[in-house]
Amino acid sequence: MCYNYMTTKRVEVPFDSRICHKRPPLLSYLPISRCGRPGYICHSGMTMVSTMETKKNRFNTVDDYLDSIDDPTKRKTLERVRAIIKATVPDAEEHISYQLPAYHHHGALVYFGAWKSHWALYPLSSAMKEAFQSELSAYRLTKGGVQFPWDTRFPQRLVRQLIEKRITENLQAERENTAKKRNSIHCKTTIMEKRISTQKITPNLWFDNQAEDAARFYTSTFKNAQIGRISRYTKDGFEFHGKPEGSVMTVEFIIEGQEFVALNGGPLFQFNESISFIVNCETQEEVDYYWDGLTEGRKELEQPCGWLKDRFGVSWQIVPVALNDMILDPDPAKVSRVTQALFQMKKLDLRILEDAYQNG
Numbered sequence: 001m002c003y004n005y006m007t008t009k010r011v012e013v014p015f016d017s018r019i020c021h022k023r024p025p026l027l028s029y030l031p032i033s034r035c036g037r038p039g040y041i042c043h044s045g046m047t048m049v050s051t052m053e054t055k056k057n058r059f060n061t062v063d064d065y066l067d068s069i070d071d072p073t074k075r076k077t078l079e080r081v082r083a084i085i086k087a088t089v090p091d092a093e094e095h096i097s098y099q100l101p102a103y104h105h106h107g108a109l110v111y112f113g114a115w116k117s118h119w120a121l122y123p124l125s126s127a128m129k130e131a132f133q134s135e136l137s138a139y140r141l142t143k144g145g146v147q148f149p150w151d152t153r154f155p156q157r158l159v160r161q162l163i164e165k166r167i168t169e170n171l172q173a174e175r176e177n178t179a180k181k182r183n184s185i186h187c188k189t190t191i192m193e194k195r196i197s198t199q200k201i202t203p204n205l206w207f208d209n210q211a212e213d214a215a216r217f218y219t220s221t222f223k224n225a226q227i228g229r230i231s232r233y234t235k236d237g238f239e240f241h242g243k244p245e246g247s248v249m250t251v252e253f254i255i256e257g258q259e260f261v262a263l264n265g266g267p268l269f270q271f272n273e274s275i276s277f278i279v280n281c282e283t284q285e286e287v288d289y290y291w292d293g294l295t296e297g298r299k300e301l302e303q304p305c306g307w308l309k310d311r312f313g314v315s316w317q318i319v320p321v322a323l324n325d326m327i328l329d330p331d332p333a334k335v336s337r338v339t340q341a342l343f344q345m346k347k348l349d350l351r352i353l354e355d356a357y358q359n360g
Contacts, residue, residue, distance in 0.1 A: 058099065059096045059099060060096060061095075061096060062082065062094055062095075062096065062101040064096075065096065065099075065100070065101050066078055066079060066082070066101075069114055073150070074114055074119070074150060077119060077150070077154060078101075078112065078114055078119060080154060080156070081112050081119070081121070081159060082101065082112075084156065084159050084160050084163065085103055085109075085110060085163055088160055088163045088164060088167075089103065089105050089109065089163065089167060091105065092104060092105040092109055093105070097111065098111075100112065100113045100122075101113070105167065105170060106167070106170040106171055106173075106174050107170040107173060107174065108123075108170075109163070109166050109167070109170060110122070110123075110162075110163055110166055111123070115147070117149060117150065118140075118147040118148055118149045118150060119147075119148055119150065120142075120145045120146065120147045120148070121145060121146055121148070121159065121162060122144055122145040123144045123145060123166075124141065124142075124144055124145050124146050124162070125144075125169060127165070127169065128162060128165050128166070128169075129141065131165060132158065132161060132162065132165070135155075135158050135161070136158075138152075139155075146162075153282065153283075153322070155282060156280065156282065156321050157280055157281075157282050157321070158282070160257075161224065161256070161257075164257045199258070199259050202259045202260065202261055203258075203259075203260050203261070203277075204260075204261045204263055205260060205261070205262045205263065205271075205314065206263050206265045206269050207262060207263065207264055207265070207312065208264070208265075208266060208267045209243075209247075209248075209264045209266075210264075210312055211248055211249075211250065211251045211262035211263055211264040212230065212248045212251050212262070212264075213312075214251075214262050214312045214314075215227055215251040215253040215260075215262045217310070217311075217312075218253065218255055218260075219253055219254075219255065221290070221293040221294060222255045222256060222290075224255070224256050224257070225253065225254060225255045225256070226253065226254050227251065227252075227253050228251075228252030228253055228254065228259075229251075229252045230248060230250070230251050230252075231248075231249045231250045232245075232246050232247060232248055232249055233245060233246065233247050233248075233249045241265075241266070242266065243264065243266075247264070248264055249263070249264055250262065250263050250264070270313060271309075271312070271313035271314050271315065272313075272315070273303075273307070273309075273315045275315065276307065276314075276315035276316060276317050277314070277315070277316050277317070278316075278317045278319055279316060279317065279318050279319065280319060280320075280321045281318060281319065281320050281321065282320070282321060283320075283350070284320070284349070284350045284351065286320075287318055287319075287320055287347065287348055287350065288347075290316075290318050291308065291318045291347045294308055294310045294316055294318070295308050295310070296310075296311065298311070302346045302347065303315075303346065304343070304345070304346055305317075305342055305343065305345065305346075305348075306318050306319050306342075306345070306346075306347065306348040308346075318347070318348065319348065320348060320350045320353070322350060322353070322354065323338070323342075323348065323350075323353060326338045326353060326354075326357045327339070329357070334357050337356040337357065338353055338356050338357050340356070341353055341356040
């Protein structure tokens with residue numbers, strides 16, 4: 001028994017149950033089965049999904065898929081999903097699989113699709129659900145995916161995190177398979193094995209002697225963060241560095257998939273505002289969380305327009321992602337109102353910015 005996904009009409013069509021029930025594990029997450037009839041969704045132990053929001057059911061490219069969506073707002077949403085995937089994994093292979101936009105990077109990476117009341121992202125493993133339980137609680141979860149209603153704010157940060165988590169899972173699976181093939185007994189664990197993106201450039205933060213304190217402060221402030229390897233000074237080169245043997249030299253740490261190195265280099269150089277880190281926030285609650293966490297409630301660390309300095313002197317910008325769309329709006333009157341409101345603030349207030357943008 002299958003359902004036509006263009007009409008949700010129940011129709012009788014023959015299909016090979018061996019194909020439908022013996023899909024590879026990843027494909028079992030997808031809402032379209034290989035029943036031999038394009039355009040149908042098998043009712044073989046899978047949850048029925050809502051009507052597909054496209055004009056046709058055969059696509060050769062992702063551009064074909066996006067062009068088939070009449071609603072410009074919905075199409076723009078999926079274009080944002082596509083842009084995030086490409087920015088997060090620039091070398092991922094893009095193609096159509098099971099009539100959905102699909103990406104491959106060290107294995108099947110991610111799929112997305114448009115439906116009548118929502119758009120969806122696949123696959124969503126048990127580990128992903130557990131890692132992002134709080135963030136996913138606002139959305140409907142299926143066996144192997146997550147559904148985002150069209151009328152909710154675009155979850156840019158969450159989408160990026162889910163993609164990064166999939167990269168981690170793929171790389172981990174690849175390493176395990178390689179280890180099995182080589183019959184390895186021990187695997188060398190380094191921070192590079194924990195990384196969640198292929199990163200060529202790593203920011204190096206020069207501290208006097210607070211590198212470890214700073215790294216532990218940042219990894220306790222950000223939810224998706226961890227400490228990596230710690231190196232220590234030896235007696236060699238003491239005439240140059242002047243650091244006691246055994247004291248901390250560098251600390252590797254990761255925040256939201258971004259690798260950093262903190263260095264105890266002495267008092268020669270100081271931080272200033274010419275370099276800052278932008279924290280993109282989906283909600284006002286998130287803005288409040290990172291603002292309060294990084295300033296630790298100290299008013300003297302607050303600066304105009306969403307900027308702040310933490311107690312180590314490092315500059316941060318705590319910015320709601322919606323602000324970017326407001327500032328880039330083609331209507332100069334809206335941009336002017338938002339800019340004027342922005343210049344009156346230290347910590348950014350999304351409600352005030354949105355009110356200026358919409359109403360003046």
